[in-house]
Amino acid sequence: MVTEQTPTPEILESLIDSGFHEIHRETTGLLLSGFSAGLDIGFGPLLMAVVLTLSEGGYGDLRTEVLLASAYSVGFVFVVIGRSELFTEHTTVAVMPVLDGRASYRGLARLWGLVYVSNVVGGAMFTLLVVTMFPDLGVASPEAFADIAHKLVDHDLDWLFVAGIFAGWLMGLLAWLVSAAQETTSRVLFVWLVTASIGILHLPHSIAGNVEVLFGVFLSPEVSVLDYAKFLSLATLGNAVGGVVFVGLLKYTHVVRGGQ
Numbered sequence: 001m002v003t004e005q006t007p008t009p010e011i012l013e014s015l016i017d018s019g020f021h022e023i024h025r026e027t028t029g030l031l032l033s034g035f036s037a038g039l040d041i042g043f044g045p046l047l048m049a050v051v052l053t054l055s056e057g058g059y060g061d062l063r064t065e066v067l068l069a070s071a072y073s074v075g076f077v078f079v080v081i082g083r084s085e086l087f088t089e090h091t092t093v094a095v096m097p098v099l100d101g102r103a104s105y106r107g108l109a110r111l112w113g114l115v116y117v118s119n120v121v122g123g124a125m126f127t128l129l130v131v132t133m134f135p136d137l138g139v140a141s142p143e144a145f146a147d148i149a150h151k152l153v154d155h156d157l158d159w160l161f162v163a164g165i166f167a168g169w170l171m172g173l174l175a176w177l178v179s180a181a182q183e184t185t186s187r188v189l190f191v192w193l194v195t196a197s198i199g200i201l202h203l204p205h206s207i208a209g210n211v212e213v214l215f216g217v218f219l220s221p222e223v224s225v226l227d228y229a230k231f232l233s234l235a236t237l238g239n240a241v242g243g244v245v246f247v248g249l250l251k252y253t254h255v256v257r258g259g260q
Contacts, residue, residue, distance in 0.1 A: 038122020164238020
């Protein structure tokens with residue numbers, strides 16, 4: 001059985017409608033949904049620490065890298081399929097109705113601000129819960145959490161920004177692909193494919209990375225609050241540029257001016 005593909009203009013219209021709805025969503029609902037997403041996405045880095053602790057290999061070992069990337073994607077499956085608000089999706093989705101003239105830049109800034117802050121706070125709360133209670137379970141070592149953090153902070157500032165653009169670009173593509181998919185199974189596959197790619201490339205995703213680096217701040221003396229601040233600011237900026245420019249603007253323009 002051949003499934004008919006969703007026409008490109010219909011994908012764009014779906015994203016515009018979704019972005020318009022979220023821009024005009026009530027503040028408390030946005031904050032709670034964003035906070036939930038920040039909590040849920042933390043399960044990815046947590047499972048990465050478990051895999052790294054239990055695996056015979058480490059970073060650089062192909063089998064371990066694939067397992068780590070797949071574990072990383074779990075948090076995104078919870079968030080994207082569960083339809084919680086995620087900042088790096090909205091760098092593409094929420095910009096569409098603004099480009100189409102149906103929403104204002106002020107509304108976009110409000111949505112981005114509320115979702116971003118609630119994502120970060122949710123991730124920080126998840127990290128605090130894990131470092132407080134999880135060590136007693138003995139399934140992940142502090143060294144594993146520290147290794148995960150160092151994979152993101154042991155780079156210069158230019159790398160964080162440029163690699164952040166690629167991560168935002170991939171997340172924007174994910175938003176487009178999920179809108180095009182007609183079945184839940186297809187959506188789950190797209191989430192795994194895109195976010196596992198981010199994981200295996202060790203690209204800085206501002207919201208998942210918020211949890212990863214905070215683990216290092218709490219559990220490794222070599223990861224400082226300044227390292228965390230540099231990571232979060234540059235990853236966020238890069239993610240926004242990647243999602244807005246390389247997906248939002250380009251996809252919108254090619255559909256409106258030259259699409260089917």
